Amino acid sequence: YQLTFYKIFYAQKHNVDLKDIETHFALLKRTAKKDNVEIFRVTSASKKQSNAMTLLNKGLFNIQKKNFIKDKRSCAKCEFCKTKHCP
Secondary structure, rough: HHHHHHHHHHHHHOOOHHHHOOEEEEEEOOOOOOOEEEEEEEEOOHHHHHHHHHHHHHHHHHOOOOOOOOOHHHHHHOOOOOOOOOO
């Protein structure tokens, strides 16, 4: 969602219509002799923008409520596992 967020917040900051902004992704190839940059257009329809903002708002809500979601799959490698600092 990173490019979608850039699009949304750029449009808000510069008072530009979202339909007037296109997002692209550049892939830099290290080993190619020619055409070492490939550019892809990234679509961000209104549904994707809505999903991105919903995800961001849920994340901000959880942070403000100090409801930190723990990824149990990462516990085995965590240096704080089974210590007083483990959430």
